[in-house]
Amino acid sequence: MTYNQQDSLALLEQIRWGGKPRCPYCDSTNATAYKHERRYHCNKCFTSYSVTVGTLFHKTHVKLQKWFLAIRLVMNSPGGISVRQLAKEIGVNKNTACYMMARIRKGMAEEQELIEVLTKLDEL
Secondary structure, eight states, X not given: OOOXXXXXXXXXXXXXXXXXXXXXXXXXXXXXXXXXSSOEEETTTOOEEOTTTTSTTTTOOSOHHHHHHHHHHHHHOTTOOXXXXXXXXXXXXXXXHHHHHHHHHHHHHHOHHHHHHHHTXXXX
């Protein structure tokens, strides 16, 4: 299956929240979905958020499908993968690949469960 950005956001919501949005700022599940984008408005602390807040994907302009592929490549490469090879495989420049690799390594320590689930996904 090929994922687009919306499918990737839905998948991430399912993995992180089990389908029920949870505010990353106050932990409330009382939220209203925005009509035309995958964002939510918390009815308790009145902030706006998406599923990427508090993850290695937060505040990046790289599409989630590229992130998911990068995670699989970094985690499943037996001898490791070079920055240049990662850049070539996912179609980004080497600076972006280096940034992504650093975030993935940080995520391995801070978001181990999320990284493991994404590593085991079959086809992205």
